Amino acid sequence: MSDTTFRGVPIVELRGISKAFSGAKALEGVDFSCRSGSTHAILGENGAGKSTLIKIMSGVLQPDTGEMYLNGQPVRFRSPAEAAKSGIVCIFQELSLMPDLTVADNISISEPPRRFGLIDGREQKRRAEELLARIRCEDINPNALVRDLSLSRRQMVEIAKALGMNPKVLILDEATSALTSRDVETVYDLLGDLKDEDVASLFISHRMHEVDRLCDTLSVFRNGNHVDTFGKGERSPGEIVRMMIGRDVEAHFPPKPEPREATPYFEINNLSWENRLNGVDLSIGKGEIVGLGGLDGQGQKELLLALFGVLRGVDGKVTADSSSVSPSSPHDAKTGKTRIALVPEDRKTEGLMLPMSIADNLLASSFDKVSTGPFIDSGKERTAVEDGIRKLQIKINKATDAVATLSGGNQQKVVIAKWLMTGPDVILLNDPTRGIDVGTKQEIYKLMRDLADEGKAILFYSTDYAELIGCCDRVAIMYDGTITTQLTGDSINEESIVSASLNINSQSAA
Amino acid sequence: MNNLFSSIRPENKPIVIASFFIIAILLIGTGYTLSTQGTAPLLSPNYLLQQLQTGSFLGIVAAGMMMVILLGHIDLSVPWTLTAAAMMAASVGGEMALPTGIAVGLAVGLVNGLGVAYLRIPSMIFTLGVDSVLRGLMVAHTGGFAPQDQATPLMRYLAADRLLGVPVAIYVWAFVSICIAVTLTRTSFGRSIYATGNREGAAYLSGIRTRLVIIGAFMMSGVCASIAGVLLAGYSAKAYQGMGLPYLLPAIAAVVLGGTRILGGQGRYIGTLVGVVLIVLLNSVLSIMQMPEAGRQIIYGSVIVGMLLVYGRGSKVTS
Numbered sequence: 001m002s003d004t005t006f007r008g009v010p011i012v013e014l015r016g017i018s019k020a021f022s023g024a025k026a027l028e029g030v031d032f033s034c035r036s037g038s039t040h041a042i043l044g045e046n047g048a049g050k051s052t053l054i055k056i057m058s059g060v061l062q063p064d065t066g067e068m069y070l071n072g073q074p075v076r077f078r079s080p081a082e083a084a085k086s087g088i089v090c091i092f093q094e095l096s097l098m099p100d101l102t103v104a105d106n107i108s109i110s111e112p113p114r115r116f117g118l119i120d121g122r123e124q125k126r127r128a129e130e131l132l133a134r135i136r137c138e139d140i141n142p143n144a145l146v147r148d149l150s151l152s153r154r155q156m157v158e159i160a161k162a163l164g165m166n167p168k169v170l171i172l173d174e175a176t177s178a179l180t181s182r183d184v185e186t187v188y189d190l191l192g193d194l195k196d197e198d199v200a201s202l203f204i205s206h207r208m209h210e211v212d213r214l215c216d217t218l219s220v221f222r223n224g225n226h227v228d229t230f231g232k233g234e235r236s237p238g239e240i241v242r243m244m245i246g247r248d249v250e251a252h253f254p255p256k257p258e259p260r261e262a263t264p265y266f267e268i269n270n271l272s273w274e275n276r277l278n279g280v281d282l283s284i285g286k287g288e289i290v291g292l293g294g295l296d297g298q299g300q301k302e303l304l305l306a307l308f309g310v311l312r313g314v315d316g317k318v319t320a321d322s323s324s325v326s327p328s329s330p331h332d333a334k335t336g337k338t339r340i341a342l343v344p345e346d347r348k349t350e351g352l353m354l355p356m357s358i359a360d361n362l363l364a365s366s367f368d369k370v371s372t373g374p375f376i377d378s379g380k381e382r383t384a385v386e387d388g389i390r391k392l393q394i395k396i397n398k399a400t401d402a403v404a405t406l407s408g409g410n411q412q413k414v415v416i417a418k419w420l421m422t423g424p425d426v427i428l429l430n431d432p433t434r435g436i437d438v439g440t441k442q443e444i445y446k447l448m449r450d451l452a453d454e455g456k457a458i459l460f461y462s463t464d465y466a467e468l469i470g471c472c473d474r475v476a477i478m479y480d481g482t483i484t485t486q487l488t489g490d491s492i493n494e495e496s497i498v499s500a501s502l503n504i505n506s507q508s509a510a
Numbered sequence: 511m512n513n514l515f516s517s518i519r520p521e522n523k524p525i526v527i528a529s530f531f532i533i534a535i536l537l538i539g540t541g542y543t544l545s546t547q548g549t550a551p552l553l554s555p556n557y558l559l560q561q562l563q564t565g566s567f568l569g570i571v572a573a574g575m576m577m578v579i580l581l582g583h584i585d586l587s588v589p590w591t592l593t594a595a596a597m598m599a600a601s602v603g604g605e606m607a608l609p610t611g612i613a614v615g616l617a618v619g620l621v622n623g624l625g626v627a628y629l630r631i632p633s634m635i636f637t638l639g640v641d642s643v644l645r646g647l648m649v650a651h652t653g654g655f656a657p658q659d660q661a662t663p664l665m666r667y668l669a670a671d672r673l674l675g676v677p678v679a680i681y682v683w684a685f686v687s688i689c690i691a692v693t694l695t696r697t698s699f700g701r702s703i704y705a706t707g708n709r710e711g712a713a714y715l716s717g718i719r720t721r722l723v724i725i726g727a728f729m730m731s732g733v734c735a736s737i738a739g740v741l742l743a744g745y746s747a748k749a750y751q752g753m754g755l756p757y758l759l760p761a762i763a764a765v766v767l768g769g770t771r772i773l774g775g776q777g778r779y780i781g782t783l784v785g786v787v788l789i790v791l792l793n794s795v796l797s798i799m800q801m802p803e804a805g806r807q808i809i810y811g812s813v814i815v816g817m818l819l820v821y822g823r824g825s826k827v828t829s
Contacts (some may be wrong), residue, residue, distance in 0.1 A: 367698030
């Protein structure tokens with residue numbers, strides 16, 4: 001890389017930073033630097049290591065190996081407060097405000113102004129007004145409770161709070177995703193001001209047009225590695241996308257059937273929920289595996305939960321064979337005319353009762369199926385448990401052992417076996433292979449294909465593009481609560497998925 | 511000791527420790543009476559049956575309380591549910607006395623269940639409120655005086671009589687115990703209680719109707735409290751204000767000493783039985799030793815806290 005094109009001096013520098021979470025490498029020997037007065041974008045797929053990087057810089061996480069330098073001096077932050085004292089302040093995606101405190105309280109929460117040792121309320125209010133004025137949010141009352149503000153306004157308060165710490169390096173992690181267009185403009189202006197004040201801004205965003213407009217430097221991360229850093233305009237969007245992907249696809253997938261027109265069976269029309277789902281249209285045929293892709297948090301999880309009867313106040317129409325499907329609870333979804341199963345996102349908290357036995361977990365959705373009247377029939381119980389364990393080849397010691405004693409892959413098999421016992425027509429899968437070993441992943445891919453061949457309709461959300469490509473007959477990409485693109489046959493490839501996820505096509509059209 | 515315990519499944523450890531403690535209490539108590547009076551009343555079957563007869567009221571309350579604690583909730587309305595059931599049974603009288611008492615328990619349990627499951631009010635607050643309302647209702651009902659109604663002959667028979675040399679109350683306790691144990695281990699409702707208590711979110715997403723499970727458990731707690739109330743009224747020949755007050759904390763203590771996790775999800779009914787026997791015997795040994803009331807309370811409380819420390823802070827689940 002040629003450093004000559006960048007203005008300013010490096011203010012933060014990372015050398016050889018590595019970080020692993022329970023064996024899985026999140027960052028591997030990363031060298032990275034950021035210059036004062038620059039607006040620096042960090043790009044990468046889900047799981048590329050962006051979040052880990054900024055968490056290390058802002059003191060939330062400590063690196064396993066490697067050093068960090070601030071203005072040439074080695075530093076090691078043990079907490080976000082230490083990082084903030086040194087001038088590195090991060091605005092996180094998850095809002096860090098306390099809803100029942102006032103705006104002024106929140107802004108000064110870490111270093112409240114004091115008078116005779118007690119908090120000086122008047123000074124605190126004055127400071128809040130000053131900071132809010134700086135981001136052109138004079139209309140926010142410092143005495144208002146954060147609870148009463150809209151999401152966008154709360155995010156602005158968050159930014160004011162960060163500015164109050166006089167940052168030398170300001171990290172914005174998807175900070176604009178919750179903002180209204182008016183507030184976004186304000187933030188753009190603010191970033192310009194900060195640049196003039198020689199503050200470095202690190203900017204994580206999935207909105208390519210935003211990155212294009214604001215940032216002068218771009219860094220691409222992939223699989224925990226820093227791929228390259230370059231100046232704005234040095235690479236085309238296509239090149240950037242390829243840099244983000246560029247990895248080997250190792251997993252083996254069962255052969256897909258020839259692309260064909262499946263007769264629509266499970267049809268979703270104009271499904272909306274609050275502001276997370278904005279009119280989703282999708283149909284799934286019997287025997288079809290439809291993949292659900294896109295960046296994290298574009299409404300994929302909400303779509304699955306809405307179909308499963310978990311969310312309240314869902315608008316739109318869902319039909320199966322032209323008869324309406326509108327479960328009001330998972331129990332409804334499980335027992336209705338069209339039976340629906342959901343393998344939830346987090347198997348440890350949503351899929352399993354960890355301290356309970358493997359047998360009890362397998363039966364948790366089918367107690368009625370193994371009972372005679374209110375009483376559980378031990379014969380039926382044993383047969384059902386043995387069937388489930390055999391069918392999915394779950395490796396266990398005894399069925400009475402706690403399910404927590406199993407490996408992640410086998411735990412996930414228990415969740416899937418539990419739902420297959422209910423005899424579902426439609427199977428919803430929320431990232432079912434996350435955090436499990438390659439062998440089990442392949443068994444799950446094969447199982448999905450077998451289930452599809454049995455005539456089940458499968459909707460499969462995955463954050464791993466390789467899976468979408470390898471497993472799915474069709475892939476629907478979600479962006480901002482709607483399905484923007486559907487890919488079939490040969491058009492299911494990494495490039496088209498990534499471009500559609502970043503909504504690049506519609507951007508150039510707009 | 512460690513070798514001995516390592517072969518025991520963690521969920522059974524409290525039950526084994528509590529059983530040893532029961533034996534220790536009996537030995538210490540007997541040692542004391544032998545040295546001071548030269549007799550061993552604690553080991554006489556008749557004395558033990560008598561203790562279990564009075565213990566059966568606590569045992570029945572604890573059985574119901576356990577269902578609610580398994581869900582990670584608590585039922586603080588037990589004292590006045592018990593009293594209200596006893597008073598209503600006594601004031602209705604005749605053949606309808608028993609059904610009336612139980613209906614009161616069912617109704618209170620339903621209200622508790624609806625409040626916790628649908629209004630999502632924490633059970634600690636909601637049941638405390640219901641307890642207070644019931645108390646007010648009972649004061650209004652009696653006009654603040656001790657009620658003159660007498661327990662019916664059936665109530666007295668169930669609480670105070672003997673059948674084949676064994677107090678009938680013990681048969682009632684045994685019957686309730688069998689019902690609860692079968693419900694917990696052999697019915698889909700029982701399994702759903704454990705699932706919901708372990709992780710309500712996962713149980714809900716498994717298609718378990720967690721709200722109905724919560725309501726069902728509170729109704730069982732209410733029914734158990736009302737059965738105990740009716741029996742206690744039969745035992746004392748009449749119902750009286752505040753008769754349920756001494757049962758709340760011992761019932762919770764018995765459940766927890768028996769190894770049920772206070773946060774829900776884990777526990778065996780046999781443990782609750784052991785917990786009740788432990789508390790009953792501890793009380794009777796302390797009274798045989800003519801310990802002054804202050805000392806009894808201190809020892810009683812210390813034993814409960816001490817035993818919970820011995821159990822450890824619950825088996826950690828890591829993976």
